[in-house]
Amino acid sequence: xxxxxxxxxxxxxxxxxxxxxxxxxxxxxxxxxxxxxxxxxxxxxxxxxxxxxxxxxxxxxxxxxxxxxxxxxxxxxxxxxxxxxxxxxxxxxxxxxxxxxxxxxxxxxxxxxxxxxxxxxxxxxxxxxxxxxxxxxxxxxxxxxxxxxxxxxxxxxxxxxxxxxxxxxxxxxxxxxxxxxxxxxxxxxxxxxxxxxxxxxxxxxxxxxxxxxxxxxx
Amino acid sequence: xxxxxxxxxxxxxxxxxxxxxxxxxxxxxxxxxxxxxxxxxxxxxxxxxxxxxxxxxxxxxxxxxxxxxxxxxxxxxxxxxxxxxxxxxxxxxxxxxxxxxxxxxxxxxxxxxxxxxxxxxxxxxxxxxxxxxxxxxxxxxxxxxxxxxxxxxxxxxxxxxxxxxxxxxxxxxxxxxxxxxxxxxxxxxxxxxxxxxxxxxxxxxxxxxxxxxxxxxxxxxxxxxxxxxxxxxxxxxxxxxxx
Numbered sequence: 001x002x003x004x005x006x007x008x009x010x011x012x013x014x015x016x017x018x019x020x021x022x023x024x025x026x027x028x029x030x031x032x033x034x035x036x037x038x039x040x041x042x043x044x045x046x047x048x049x050x051x052x053x054x055x056x057x058x059x060x061x062x063x064x065x066x067x068x069x070x071x072x073x074x075x076x077x078x079x080x081x082x083x084x085x086x087x088x089x090x091x092x093x094x095x096x097x098x099x100x101x102x103x104x105x106x107x108x109x110x111x112x113x114x115x116x117x118x119x120x121x122x123x124x125x126x127x128x129x130x131x132x133x134x135x136x137x138x139x140x141x142x143x144x145x146x147x148x149x150x151x152x153x154x155x156x157x158x159x160x161x162x163x164x165x166x167x168x169x170x171x172x173x174x175x176x177x178x179x180x181x182x183x184x185x186x187x188x189x190x191x192x193x194x195x196x197x198x199x200x201x202x203x204x205x206x207x208x209x210x211x212x213x214x215x216x217x218x
Numbered sequence: 219x220x221x222x223x224x225x226x227x228x229x230x231x232x233x234x235x236x237x238x239x240x241x242x243x244x245x246x247x248x249x250x251x252x253x254x255x256x257x258x259x260x261x262x263x264x265x266x267x268x269x270x271x272x273x274x275x276x277x278x279x280x281x282x283x284x285x286x287x288x289x290x291x292x293x294x295x296x297x298x299x300x301x302x303x304x305x306x307x308x309x310x311x312x313x314x315x316x317x318x319x320x321x322x323x324x325x326x327x328x329x330x331x332x333x334x335x336x337x338x339x340x341x342x343x344x345x346x347x348x349x350x351x352x353x354x355x356x357x358x359x360x361x362x363x364x365x366x367x368x369x370x371x372x373x374x375x376x377x378x379x380x381x382x383x384x385x386x387x388x389x390x391x392x393x394x395x396x397x398x399x400x401x402x403x404x405x406x407x408x409x410x411x412x413x414x415x416x417x418x419x420x421x422x423x424x425x426x427x428x429x430x431x432x433x434x435x436x437x438x439x440x441x442x443x444x445x446x447x448x449x450x451x452x453x454x455x456x457x458x459x460x461x
């Protein structure tokens with residue numbers, strides 16, 4: 001005859017411990033590793049835009065980031081940026097410089113491309129385009145989500161590198177050329193991989209694609 | 219255990235926080251915005267905590283000060299800078315003023331320090347009011363000189379001095395760095411002016427802007443100083459013309 005054996009107290013504790021261990025293992029390997037888990041992906045088709053010709057869609061690991069360009073503030077810089085986007089120059093380019101809670105920077109077309117990344121020189125590369133003069137004269141409030149052209153290494157000129165602010169930077173007014181503002185998908189930017197000790201990132205995240213909105217819609 | 223704590227402390231000391239807009243612009247850590255003067259576009263900064271940074275060949279260090287001291291010197295500084303126009307600062311490329319205590323440049327106590335490359339002047343707010351006023355103008359000239367050296371050629375300046383005079387260069391005697399006006403000028407406004415051509419010009423500029431009455435009197439008695447004052451004024455006029 002079978003008799004029901006009641007669990008001892010220590011067996012109950014062991015069972016609870018094993019359950020907790022399983023939960024911990026699951027979180028470590030699935031939930032925590034997936035840094036994009038709580039980032040809502042921006043669905044472009046559900047958004048409406050007034051100036052579609054100035055809307056940029058940047059696809060990164062955690063989804064889409066929507067940027068509205070400001071040609072009235074920086075006409076030459078925005079034209080240059082649009083031209084490089086049209087030529088798909090920024091696809092597979094690294095976020096080589098990430099200052100946690102402050103900014104992410106990408107756009108080194110020479111040393112920052114996926115597959116041919118050069119850690120020695122990254123951040124000092126040139127594009128095939130000529131340098132352009134900054135447009136810093138007009139008032140612009142550099143705040144969280146603002147996008148600007150970074151200065152080139154050889155002086156007060158600009159090339160292809162750009163940054164996106166993760167926090168307000170009022171002192172940047174008059175120092176950098178504004179390109180635009182992030183309107184949607186800011187959370188995806190905060191998940192971009194940063195370096196541990198250095199601002200320059202080893203095995204960085206990449207821009208998957210950077211497109212003008214009309215190009216995607218067509 | 220103690221060793222572990224020490225290693226941890228050392229770790230945090232070595233890796234100072236640099237992730238902010240000010241470090242991005244002028245490469246000085248641990249600063250915060252004190253005031254932004256919209257009239258002349260100067261940005262006044264103070265340390266959140268003590269800092270050490272590298273500027274060219276020198277290590278520059280400075281300490282955090284209390285709000286009362288900063289406010290007092292900020293008002294003084296603002297008044298002195300307000301004699302210049304916004305366009306002047308834009309032209310000479312001066313944007314950032316750091317107000318801090320116990321400024322040291324290459325381990326030597328300093329009253330001020332100009333870093334033209336970063337468009338920055340650091341001012342030691344422990345300086346007495348009289349000297350402080352002079353230091354402001356002195357450092358402004360170093361910024362001016364860096365951007366408009368063509369208007370202030372050393373070769374012309376050197377000829378103003380007596381033929382047997384040589385600038386002292388670095389000295390271990392603290393008196394050599396004195397800003398006190400000389401009773402017997404003999405071509406120099408202060409002892410520090412005898413240090414180098416650049417410091418001599420900066421001292422002359424400083425006296426012109428902060429001791430106008432004294433300068434107008436002394437140039438009648440000292441022919442060398444008269445030539446130096448005219449030279450600096452002409453140089454500044456050339457800059458203004460190019461504004």
